[in-house]
Amino acid sequence: MFLPTHKTPKGLTSAMPLLDSFVSFAVATTTVILETVVQNAFYFRDLVAYYFGGGKKSDEIKLDGGVRLRSYDLLALHYTLWLVGSPSYKHLQRMFDWNLTHKHADIGVATGYWARHSSRLGYLLETQAPKGGQVEYHLFDQNEAFLDYAEYAISKVWPPVHYPLSLESSLVSYLDPETVKEGDQGHYTSCQAMLLLHRVAYPVQKEGNLGAIKAQQLFKLAASLLAPGARFYGVTVLPPEAVAQPTGCCARLRFLRGKAAQDHLRRRGVLHNEHDTVDNVVNGLIAAGFSETSIKIKVVNFVMAWEATLA
Numbered sequence: 001m002f003l004p005t006h007k008t009p010k011g012l013t014s015a016m017p018l019l020d021s022f023v024s025f026a027v028a029t030t031t032v033i034l035e036t037v038v039q040n041a042f043y044f045r046d047l048v049a050y051y052f053g054g055g056k057k058s059d060e061i062k063l064d065g066g067v068r069l070r071s072y073d074l075l076a077l078h079y080t081l082w083l084v085g086s087p088s089y090k091h092l093q094r095m096f097d098w099n100l101t102h103k104h105a106d107i108g109v110a111t112g113y114w115a116r117h118s119s120r121l122g123y124l125l126e127t128q129a130p131k132g133g134q135v136e137y138h139l140f141d142q143n144e145a146f147l148d149y150a151e152y153a154i155s156k157v158w159p160p161v162h163y164p165l166s167l168e169s170s171l172v173s174y175l176d177p178e179t180v181k182e183g184d185q186g187h188y189t190s191c192q193a194m195l196l197l198h199r200v201a202y203p204v205q206k207e208g209n210l211g212a213i214k215a216q217q218l219f220k221l222a223a224s225l226l227a228p229g230a231r232f233y234g235v236t237v238l239p240p241e242a243v244a245q246p247t248g249c250c251a252r253l254r255f256l257r258g259k260a261a262q263d264h265l266r267r268r269g270v271l272h273n274e275h276d277t278v279d280n281v282v283n284g285l286i287a288a289g290f291s292e293t294s295i296k297i298k299v300v301n302f303v304m305a306w307e308a309t310l311a
């Protein structure tokens, strides 16, 4: 719909299978080595902190999966975003901050990275306090370890004893609307689904446009949490088939790097985006009740961002 198609130059076409295999091998090997080094480095750092810090930091390693989760920001966020040619995380942080309000639903929160680094959240917390108000920040995820970790990590940056922050967590599955509590429905004035859609597994049925069904289900769930006029925004990773094939050597290599990273993550069952397209996202937003004229889309390499307002 929004994407122009380009032809790859002839010279490159013949060398493509070889180049493709080489980039694929290089990306997969580097990723596995980096993951092993980073996770062990975090594990080692935690152990040192535990033994030489008089157990002071032991709370950080008590959480289930804590060591793995502590390396998440570096590996899953910064490294993977670079592989798929994303705009810098500072751009994504600006988008998060721009749309954040004092009643916010964070769906698929993982480690709560954006809230921990948000200057806008700091501003809201400072300005709510004199009025005796508070900022409600609600975390939703299907993984209890992420919820525990995110709540712990966010309250370490913005301790609720010093800031008027009400942090709440809910275990939900976005393909099961029953898991959203009645009191949360229509309650929030902003909601984000950053880097979530490409991670949500497709519904079990084999018929129909699975990408469209998944996007609609997730967006309907987001819409059910929001009040009319509220903002919904997010970022997802599109599959190679859904984006324009670039021309030019550097762009082509960047494309192969992103494609190889996605193949690797799909083989490991981390990524579920093979049926996702720009149209599925836009149509899903409209079907969920977001105003068509409010929808803003931006695609950079494999990364697609959207912003929309509930009608």
Ligand SMILES: C[S@@+](CC[C@H](N)C(=O)[O-])C[C@H]1O[C@@H](n2cnc3c(N)ncnc32)[C@H](O)[C@@H]1O
Residues within 6 Å of the ligand: 076, 077, 107, 108, 109, 110, 111, 112, 113, 114, 140, 141, 142, 143, 146, 172, 173, 174, 175, 193, 194, 195, 196, 199, 200, 201
């Ligand atoms: C890549 S992380 C997103 C991280 C976070 N939003 C960020 O931008 O840093 C994906 C998160 O979505 C959660 N998730 C995946 N599928 C889900 C589903 N069907 N329902 C609820 N949460 C889901 C995972 O547990 C994980 O925390």
